[in-house]
Amino acid sequence: MKLSRARLAVVIGLAGMLLLVAVIVSPMLLMSMPSFLGNGGVSVDCEDTAQVEDASDSASADIPGEYLDLYKEYGKEIGVQWNILAAVGKRETDHGRSSLPGVKSGTNSAGAAGPMQFLISTWGGKARIPVSSTFNGYASDGDDDGVADVYNPADAILGAAKMLKRNGAPENVRQALFVYNRAWWYVDQVEEIARKYAKSGAVKVPPQASEDCDEPLVEAAPNDVVAKILQYALAQRGKPYLWGGTGPDSFDCSGVIYAAYQQAGLSIPRTTFGQWPFGIKVLEGEEQPGDLVFFNAGPGTSANNPGHVGLVVSKGKMLEARCRLCGPIKVTSYQARVGRVGFTRPLQNPDVLEQLKKLQNPSL
Incomplete structure (x- = not known):
């Protein structure tokens, strides 16, 4: 059956409208996909289960x-x-x-x-x-x-x-x-x-080592200030360690934490030795995201003068810039790490509490 030119124009016009709708709606549908889908639609499990890979x-x-x-x-x-x-x-x-x-x-x-x-x-x-x-x-x-x-x-x-x-x-x-x-x-x-x-036929890496798990970590932060600290710190993952580095291209262990707090509008000591006495001590098991975890590591350090620090991003996990030969900044486990000496909460330091008040009310 032959279509008249008028009818043919109508059909072509309708087809064009449908194509336009598809172009507009498709990205919206993709954006509305569940957040647990990562790159390529592969499910990313961001829970740290500590399960052991089954043997083949x-x-x-x-x-x-x-x-x-x-x-x-x-x-x-x-x-x-x-x-x-x-x-x-x-x-x-x-x-x-x-x-x-x-x-x-x-x-x-x-x-x-x-x-x-x-x-x-x-x-x-x-x-x-x-x-x-x-x-x-x-x-x-x-x-x-x-x-x-x-x-x-x-x-x-x-x-x-x-x-x-x-x-x-x-x-x-x-x-x-x-x-x-x-x-x-x-x-x-x-x-x-x-x-x-491995029964799975793979060498698995910890799920929280994936950038796909950054958003859940930030969303689970206890407040907006901690969320800002985590968001900046996690974005530095993959950058190299540099002793004395405070960014933006490289950091040392205390430098990345110092920069993350700065990004949230807060000033804390620059070095590990200064950060250890600065925060309020937190009992093991009561630490939360935004707290610092310290280790007896490096020359001249001790249980009372720790030389390494990480930023707690979730229970059992920290972001750290460890050393030049230890690879780039990454999220690792602090539970199995030897030499751990304790946790502190810089956000409870009196100076930081004053800074927080000024951030909430700049007229003070």
């Missing part, structure tokens, strides 16, 4: 039961992916089953020893160290026998977990593995093994 059938078949338990136990305790720990153990010594030199005694040609192949120099200078000794390194006493033994699976796996954590895991696993053994082919091999060991 191949992992259960390949990893000795004692080792699998230790990988899971210390992965959860320290806060790194157990399957990454297990993959390191597999790649280094086949979970202690290798007969090569250095696995059960002595060292290999590179000076490494034990099931996780620690360089003796990074373990603490010798293979077996009483835990009461003063030493620098990753020597650990996983079985509580009073000795950090590089050949003991419990001790070695705990030490490896601490080393991976120190160098970027669980957020930046590839960097942590590169520090463990400085070769990218090694990193690729370990990640491939780790994926096979």
Whole structure:
């Protein structure tokens, strides 16, 4: 059936109107999609569950039961992916089953020893160290026998977990593995093994390490001031650490907190040593977003003079600029971190309370 020119014009006009409506409505529909959908429509779970990744059938078949338990136990305790720990153990010594030199005694040609192949120099200078000794390194006493033994699976796996954590895991696993053994082919091999060991077939990162989870953190802030502090601090994630840095391109641990409070119109001390006595002390378990969490870390520091600080963004999580070799600014767990000495609330300092009054009533 042929349409008259008039009718054809009407049809074309209606089609154009429908196309225009679609162009206008489609973005509106996308904007109204549930907020739990992240990039590409993939669901992003921003709850921190502390659940352990299930082991695949191949992992259960390949990893000795004692080792699998230790990988899971210390992965959860320290806060790194157990399957990454297990993959390191597999790649280094086949979970202690290798007969090569250095696995059960002595060292290999590179000076490494034990099931996780620690360089003796990074373990603490010798293979077996009483835990009461003063030493620098990753020597650990996983079985509580009073000795950090590089050949003991419990001790070695705990030490490896601490080393991976120190160098970027669980957020930046590839960097942590590169520090463990400085070769990218090694990193690729370990990640491939780790994926096979996980039932999900993936190396998972903490959900709150994703920028998709920033908005829920800000929305959960106890008040608008804390929301402004969190919003600025979280936006600095991914920027490099720089000692003495206060932005905008790089920060140190106290510098990013100082800048975040400034963004909210508040002035607090610039350094960790100044921030520690400034805030009102908060009992563990009562900390909330906007509070500061301090650690006994760095030369010349102590429990009464902590040298590292993070910004609490949710229960158990903090934003921190840790060190030059620790990767960029990121959200990490403070619950598993050793050396934690306490929490403070700068917003309860009398000077800050006065500043808040002036912000609410500029005529004062």
